[in-house]
Amino acid sequence: MENTTAPRLLRVRQPKRADLVAEDVKRLVTQHELKPGDKLPMEKDLQKLFGVSKSTIREALKSLEVQGLITISTGPSGGATIAEVPLDRTFLFLQNYLFFKNVTMKDIYSARRLLEPELAAGAVPHLTERDFEALEANIENCHPAGGDEARLVRQRQEDLDFHDILAAANPDPFLRFLCQMINEMLRRLVVYSKHTPAEEHTAFGCANEKCHGAILEAARARDVGKVRDLMRAHMDEASFYVERLNGELDGRLILDSEMNIPAALKLPGRS
Amino acid sequence: MENTTAPRLLRVRQPKRADLVAEDVKRLVTQHELKPGDKLPMEKDLQKLFGVSKSTIREALKSLEVQGLITISTGPSGGATIAEVPLDRTFLFLQNYLFFKNVTMKDIYSARRLLEPELAAGAVPHLTERDFEALEANIENCHPAGGDEARLVRQRQEDLDFHDILAAANPDPFLRFLCQMINEMLRRLVVYSKHTPAEEHTAFGCANEKCHGAILEAARARDVGKVRDLMRAHMDEASFYVERLNGELDGRLILDSEMNIPAALKLPGRS
DNA sequence: TTATTGTATTTATCATGATAAATAGGATTA
DNA sequence: TAATCCTATTTATCATGATAAATACAATAA
Numbered sequence: 001m002e003n004t005t006a007p008r009l010l011r012v013r014q015p016k017r018a019d020l021v022a023e024d025v026k027r028l029v030t031q032h033e034l035k036p037g038d039k040l041p042m043e044k045d046l047q048k049l050f051g052v053s054k055s056t057i058r059e060a061l062k063s064l065e066v067q068g069l070i071t072i073s074t075g076p077s078g079g080a081t082i083a084e085v086p087l088d089r090t091f092l093f094l095q096n097y098l099f100f101k102n103v104t105m106k107d108i109y110s111a112r113r114l115l116e117p118e119l120a121a122g123a124v125p126h127l128t129e130r131d132f133e134a135l136e137a138n139i140e141n142c143h144p145a146g147g148d149e150a151r152l153v154r155q156r157q158e159d160l161d162f163h164d165i166l167a168a169a170n171p172d173p174f175l176r177f178l179c180q181m182i183n184e185m186l187r188r189l190v191v192y193s194k195h196t197p198a199e200e201h202t203a204f205g206c207a208n209e210k211c212h213g214a215i216l217e218a219a220r221a222r223d224v225g226k227v228r229d230l231m232r233a234h235m236d237e238a239s240f241y242v243e244r245l246n247g248e249l250d251g252r253l254i255l256d257s258e259m260n261i262p263a264a265l266k267l268p269g270r271s
Numbered sequence: 272m273e274n275t276t277a278p279r280l281l282r283v284r285q286p287k288r289a290d291l292v293a294e295d296v297k298r299l300v301t302q303h304e305l306k307p308g309d310k311l312p313m314e315k316d317l318q319k320l321f322g323v324s325k326s327t328i329r330e331a332l333k334s335l336e337v338q339g340l341i342t343i344s345t346g347p348s349g350g351a352t353i354a355e356v357p358l359d360r361t362f363l364f365l366q367n368y369l370f371f372k373n374v375t376m377k378d379i380y381s382a383r384r385l386l387e388p389e390l391a392a393g394a395v396p397h398l399t400e401r402d403f404e405a406l407e408a409n410i411e412n413c414h415p416a417g418g419d420e421a422r423l424v425r426q427r428q429e430d431l432d433f434h435d436i437l438a439a440a441n442p443d444p445f446l447r448f449l450c451q452m453i454n455e456m457l458r459r460l461v462v463y464s465k466h467t468p469a470e471e472h473t474a475f476g477c478a479n480e481k482c483h484g485a486i487l488e489a490a491r492a493r494d495v496g497k498v499r500d501l502m503r504a505h506m507d508e509a510s511f512y513v514e515r516l517n518g519e520l521d522g523r524l525i526l527d528s529e530m531n532i533p534a535a536l537k538l539p540g541r542s
Numbered sequence: 543t544t545a546t547t548g549t550a551t552t553t554a555t556c557a558t559g560a561t562a563a564a565t566a567g568g569a570t571t572a
Numbered sequence: 573t574a575a576t577c578c579t580a581t582t583t584a585t586c587a588t589g590a591t592a593a594a595t596a597c598a599a600t601a602a
Contacts, residue, residue, distance in 0.1 A: 019527060023527060058330065062334060066333075066338065067364065068364075085367045085368045089364075096361075098445070103444050103445045110443065110445075111443075111449060118381070172381065173369070173372040174372075178382060178449065
């Protein structure tokens with residue numbers, strides 16, 4: 001005889017209404033091809049549209065807001081607006097995922113070593129004079145110049161801007177995303193051992209300066225192959241230094257409020 | 272004289288209370304080193320703890336639930352439980368992000384080409400006899416055997432399981448994550464042109480079968496270098512076929528409910 | 543023109559409760 | 573023993589409103 005009462009081993013938790021409504025809104029966006037900037041009806045109308053109470057529609061909107069798919073504003077003609085999911089938000093979620101994994105510095109760098117040379121090579125044909133200037137300014141800005149340890153670490157982080165400028169110039173959105181992700185991870189998560197002498201930091205900075213300079217020169221000459229090779233060598237060397245500096249990943253949950261630096265302030269705009 | 276009224280150009284939208292509470296909970300998790308399975312206090316107590324109303328604490332918990340950091344259950348000893356963020360959720364967010372970008376099949380494959388050979392190579396020393404059997408079973412299961420087009424497309428998706436088995440065996444969590452991500456994208460997002468003749472699909476299947484077979488053989492021989500080379504060739508070939516088959520990415524928002532396939536049902540467990 | 547002020551609109555947060563559904567664990571029954 | 577039922581607990585959803593804060597736009601004043 002069949003078991004009439006459902007077996008409770010793999011219990012199917014009934015989806016919540018707020019989540020179903022959030023899905024409905026997503027369907028709406030896909031079907032009506034809503035673009036960033038387009039507005040959803042206001043709360044009251046959404047309530048009526050989906051036949052749910054205030055708290056349910058609010059939770060649904062909260063879900064979409066957390067996912068970065070809408071922003072909500074008060075006031076006349078306020079309410080939910082479709083938004084392009086920001087990179088920061090995506091990075092946050094990726095961090096949430098990796099928080100429970102045991103990612104080491106070595107892991108990050110072995111992936112970086114595979115991707116970054118190709119990213120740089122692909123960027124070369126698209127670099128503008130403005131990009132070259134930004135790259136040059138970055139190299140100068142990162143010239144090792146003493147100071148306290150905090151400043152030295154900050155300089156190591158600014159070295160990463162060099163790579164972000166190249167990333168921004170690469171037309172491949174997927175590769176660009178992967179490399180930006182890695183840059184963000186390194187920027188925010190690398191913690192150097194407090195007991196590393198300043199000379200080590202300086203040596204790392206000098207090595208970066210040399211590599212970046214050579215890459216810039218090859219890029220100016222539009223020598224794609226040379227840029228790729230130089231970047232590969234740069235990755236190997238950086239990996240070596242990071243290990244020497246006892247760089248490790250800061251294993252903690254990143255807070256939303258730490259993600260609020262508008263990308264526009266960091267990088268030259270490029271749609 | 273200073274401008275006493277704040278300049279409204281870069282208006283700082285005041286963070287919402289629910290978001291602040293969600294952050295506080297994250298801090299709590301980090302500080303107390305809460306692990307998956309640990310429970311948060313129940314709603315009422317959290318209300319009192321943070322001094323907020325029911326709706327606010329519910330929105331905060333909703334935020335954490337959406338992020339995949341907690342699950343919520345009803346009943347005695349119910350409430351919020353810390354959860355390890357599932358891969359599916361992370362994939363969903365990545366899709367949300369890429370939905371607004373213009374990612375092509377070529378982009379995916381050019382990244383895949385860089386990562387997958389290294390992933391396979393790194394997996395070789397860790398493959399168990401059970402893995403070899405699973406790989407062999409997968410190859411047999413994917414032997415092109417006619418049928419309607421839907422079945423052929425499904426077989427192309429099952430080809431990806433081969434790569435997921437290799438990914439699961441690679442000890443590098445970051446590289447593994449990247450490759451699993453790509454596999455998911457290909458599995459769920461690749462749509463083939465309706466007008467592709469079955470012969471093309473079959474040809475693709477045969478090519479895969481041959482490549483996978485050769486890779487398996489080299490892996491059994493623990494020949495890391497050969498596996499890397501074979502995989503690289505496989506990637507190039509697959510990329511060629513996908514273009515021939517007019518494979519393209521299904522550009523739409525993926526719904527949460529489409530992400531509910533437990534990974535345990537797809538892959539042999541491996542902590 | 544330009545800056546300020548007012549006003550109506552809409553979300554944010556709080557408050558309070560009611561009913562429904564899910565669930566763990568104990569009590570009961572075959 | 574093993575299946576079933578009961579019950580207290582806790583979230584899910586709804587309902588209804590009140591007050592506060594943010595905001596677009598129009599009206600007003602300098």
